[in-house]
Amino acid sequence: MPTSENFDQLLKRFGSASFSAEPDSWDTNPDTENPDANETSRYEYGVPVQTVDAFLRLPSPVVSSWCSDANPAGFLVNRATKCIRSVSVEKCDTIQALSMLFYINSSILAVPKSSQTVNITVRSVAVQSLNGMRTLPHGSDVLRLPMILDALCINIVLGVSYHIMYTDAGEIIEAAAAFVLGAINKETLSIQQSFEISFTQVNTEPVPLSGNPGYVVGLPVRAGLRPQRSGIIQNTNKYSQLTILQSTSSQDCLAAQGARAPVLFGFNMISGCTLRITAATKCQPLTQTLLDLLKGQNFPEYVASFGNSQAQDVLDWVPITHLHTSEQSSCQIPVSLEVEVKWTKYGSLVNPQARIVNVTAAITTTTLKQLPSGRERTIPITSSVIFTDISSPAEPGYKAWPTINAKLPFDFFFPFV
Template identity: 30%
Template sequence: MAVNMNKREPQQTIFLVFLVLHVLFHGAISSTTTPDSTNTTDSTTDSTAPSTTVTTTVPTTTTTTVPTTTTTTIAPLLPPSELDLNSLTSQCPCDLTGNACDVSCCCDEDCTADDKKAFTSCLPFSTDVDDRVCFRKEIILFENSDPIVSEITDDNLFCIYYDNKEERNFYTNPDLVQTLSTFNEYKAEFPVFSFQSDPITTVSFDSPFYKSGDPIYTVLESLAVGKLGLPRTSNTVECVDDNPAGYLLDESHTCTRSIENLTLECEGAVALDANTFINGFRVVTSPQLFQVFNVTVPGTDNYFSLYNNSYTVAVELDNQTTTVDPIQCIFNATSTGPCGYTSLPSPILGTNTCNNVVRQVHYRIMTEGTTGIFKVLVRFVLSDIPVSASSTASFTQTFSSTFEDTSSSGEPFKRSGNPGYAVGEPVLAGTLNQTNIGDTPVDVILINPNRDRYMTVVRASATGDCVTDSDSRMSVVFGQSVRTGCVLRVSATNLTQYCALMQQTIIDTMEFDSIPEVTSSGFRDNNRYVGLYGNSDVTKTGDWVKILYVNQLVPSAPTTGTSACQLTLGMHIQILYANIGALVNPQPKIIGVSFIYDSATAVQIRPTLVGEYNQPIEVTTSVAFIDVSKPAVGYEGEPPIFLAKLPYDFFYPFISGASTPQSVLSSFLPLVLVVLLTVSRVL
């Protein structure tokens, strides 16, 4: 007997219809206004309109959405203009001039057909939005969509061809801000920089110690609290003095100082006097000073001076660096050297010059962890500024600060990467050296203590001559290929001597420190190495690769019967590197370095009138970084194993008491095969 479970009696159907009408009728009555309402207004619900409803025409009309609290905010008389927020078609955004034709605005209704003939192009007023949503094909596990609304692009992306959720492509229309509380909520949710600032009347710290970036405070002799300044540029190149030095932040700023009347201001302007940056104030070592400070009666035993106490230190001249004089001067507008002053001088107006003007100020601040500042040292560079006929002057000043942590163990060492090289950092280079610790030989890489002198190339002076001193060479930094050229000059009275001297000078100029020694049999093994990583340890020689040399020419005598020297005029440093690690965070690793010399060229040498050989010869040096990274090896995971198992009661009630599905399947397998064969024959 077949039973229809969906069939209902007529009485039940009538009862359900009556129940639905009853609910709808009472719901409609409950949503209407009170009988006292005499005025009604049509309202439409906008998905982008504010959720709160305010009634202004009939005070007696009440709705369930009107808040019970009374506010003093006056609602606008007219609602704001409504725009089609879910449409790309705007009115005409380029129509910015009323009652006049805007140039190239083809949608401007004020533009006539004749006006548009003068337009070279039309300003865009609409933008196409790609409503397709694309995914990698490999991540699509199941798709039941109509083939018309999906496609596979050429780049193997699966894309939804039509997006029926248009709202996702448009901004949400926010409610108007009509109360101060709502305004503050927006400010808290979307914080940005504001020029509004509260005046600081007192100095207070929640923490008893400086934190990185905090301004470094000072105390003047007048007990006024200030900040250690590092003038810098602002919107213009002019120096802005109101810029405090940040704690633990190494900074360097160069700005322009303009003086309207240098004759009058030479000996009075504080910005020109180096004493301004060292005398008359003390540096606060820790903000704890402002927490423990309590002024009592001066002259008594319990008097605490805000200026002279254990929480402040005076600024001292940096005499701890024996290689650099703390007071230096600029000579001939280019070279810098010691001035010979035993004390810091003040500017003095001389004949057509203002002498001893401060040009550079460098603070070296010693810290001891969270205990604060231990010592503040300073170095100066002074110069003489010419006084023009109009007495106006303009020159640059540099202000910098560095921090050194004296509480750390060992000598600080700045890496060039960790582990891979960082672009712009010096390439680690040094010489392999073997020493003995007791009876055990130990290999170590010796590197220059100045990180800018690891590997260098020659640079040219303003006149084009090669600058051969080591301090003026250009540092080789990772990822930056360069090419330099300059002119060399050597003098000799004998041509043979001149050729050998010129070739050795070329080699000395092209290569950096530790020039390999030349013997009669050629160059000795120089044992120069380059670090594989930016953090290569000098004691782990396996993290260093040896520099290879190609076409290294030994100085020789000129060809017999000619006046030509066989010279190599160029050297090229080629560095091979490869990215290792994850694709999202590659780590560059140097895998090989070679110094490739140009093939020897016959250079004709002619003596001068005095019988001396002195001919300018141009040489070139280049550095090239070659990326030899190999692409990642593709890997395809093993497909999952699909285990097809039948539930234990699949054949119920034909078989009962089966202990396992396997026994059921084995017993019914012949019957299943017979049924399948029969069906296949019928079809």
């Protein structure tokens, strides 16, 4: 972290157009002056993610727009880069940076300088045609290497998205990569590649609250699952609770898979993307893909009524009501997800607390008609969330005027009566 004391030293070391990505502490030779150099430590913010051979590559433009593979991915540093790479059909199968193996063949060290490694698994592979349309191939061949086919070179890497799971002890426990593969022809001299990396902490304790007790505007709506009718199980990551589809710059639904935005209390939100359908599109796989896109993974069953509702207090959680709007047709595909959160002001009129009382999730479908051969159709896919205040209006009240309840003692008229 730059400070007033070390700024000049950091500027001298990193201020040039290019610099060494490997710090001096990466020296694997025994150091007599530092006997603890080989001890297992932990990852800290900004430290390059180490692999067996060097570091996890996150290609990016350095001086010009051309890709530099010497750029390391920093721990906990979420980044998205784009750069240009020179290609040719005749040599595409020999350029390492165009192959999936270049990005997954080296295991990540769980902690710096340790012997424990974590393999990079392939989460998904999307194939992009020359006209820009993306499809998800079906089959078990996860690894696709560049191949020269007639006048084309297929299966070259156009984009890589890393997702790293880590613990609060600074240890990496899981790594996955999602690829976008494409094709080039003889006229293609260069391509643009995109790279992303994100980090998610697991087993975070305690679960962050969103208010005490009522919800605070701008904090995530807490949600969870209730397996076996026991207590509520809540994911500590806000991106794995109640979320909606996150829009991307390309507005491509297949490119937006996995990108979620947390639902923030009091914020009405809408997002969407577009999906291109061809005559070869099948109904059932497309329906499941769109459902996963709209609802994400592990769509929650319950929402906390208060910002500090405890997982063991099941009565403090509101079940999500699912609605389904469709037409009578042979093939119905989901096109929108609308979440409505109804809340009310609870407690004192001076300091009311926001409390969720009802949540509905409505899926709207449309009819998928068979297209003629060679024709395409673009369908908009949307997801939204709206917050509705159903509080009864506060009305001023007045206490009743006091009444006089006068009674005479029983012997008031003694001895006359």
